[in-house]
Amino acid sequence: GQNIDQPTEMTATEGAIVQINCTYQTSGFNGLFWYQQHAGEAPTFLSYNVLDGLEEKGRFSSFLSRSKGYSYLLLKELQMKDSASYLCAVRDVSSGNTGKLIFGQGTTLQVKP
Amino acid sequence: DVKVTQSSRYLVKRTGEKVFLECVQDMDHENMFWYRQDPGLGLRLIYFSYDVKMKEKGDIPEGYSVSREKKERFSLILESASTNQTSMYLCASSLGAGYTFGSGTRLTVV
Numbered sequence: 001g002q003n004i005d006q007p008t009e010m011t012a013t014e015g016a017i018v019q020i021n022c023t024y025q026t027s028g029f030n031g032l033f034w035y036q037q038h039a040g041e042a043p044t045f046l047s048y049n050v051l052d053g054l055e056e057k058g059r060f061s062s063f064l065s066r067s068k069g070y071s072y073l074l075l076k077e078l079q080m081k082d083s084a085s086y087l088c089a090v091r092d093v094s095s096g097n098t099g100k101l102i103f104g105q106g107t108t109l110q111v112k113p
Numbered sequence: 114d115v116k117v118t119q120s121s122r123y124l125v126k127r128t129g130e131k132v133f134l135e136c137v138q139d140m141d142h143e144n145m146f147w148y149r150q151d152p153g154l155g156l157r158l159i160y161f162s163y164d165v166k167m168k169e170k171g172d173i174p175e176g177y178s179v180s181r182e183k184k185e186r187f188s189l190i191l192e193s194a195s196t197n198q199t200s201m202y203l204c205a206s207s208l209g210a211g212y213t214f215g216s217g218t219r220l221t222v223v
Contacts (some may be wrong), residue, residue, distance in 0.1 A: 001119065008153075041216065041217075042215060077196060087155070087156065089156075098215075099207075100146065100158055100171065100212070101145075101205075101212055102172075103148075105153060105154060105155035
């Protein structure tokens with residue numbers, strides 16, 4: 001089966017660093033995505049990991065360990081505009097399909113002054 | 114930039130109505146997807162399509178059908194709308210790994 005877990009809510013302070021964890025179980029893993037979604041808006045792509053290790057993109061970094069079924073999204077120098085939901089999604093290529101994204105329930109991050 | 118356009122931002126329909134949600138993408142993507150998003154449940158895949166006239170069931174296809182007559186357009190159909198189909202519906206398209214989402218349709222069934 002497929003299962004993706006991430007915390008429901010997190011709170012952090014402006015200027016700080018926050019780490020959002022995601023664990024997953026899937027039979028046909030082919031990459032892990034992080035999306036950001038502001039209230040009432042569509043999800044927007046943040047990062048993609050298919051190999052183990054850290055991918056850095058400005059203030060955002062994402063890490064993957066395939067053997068542990070684990071990823072995290074690291075946000076540095078938090079800004080108020082980073083208050084949003086962060087969605088962890090795993091690309092599943094089992095059943096011979098071209099790859100569908102399975103999403104976790106999302107982590108709502110609130111950044112406080 | 115890839116653009117995925119959903120025809121309506123907000124819809125209110127009555128129970129039992131047949132409802133069409135339209136999605137159009139402008140980048141010749143092979144794959145298109147319909148999700149619904151509910152508080153506490155995240156995004157759940159309803160149907161997807163990887164080619165014209167091809168469709169596959171996602172995790173929650175019951176009560177829905179889809180149509181893909183042209184590559185750029187993927188329609189979600191609620192055969193007989195029910196109140197438990199009140200939700201945010203998100204369309205997405207992809208060529209390879211990355212997905213681009215439309216802005217969503219918030220459907221309320223009364």
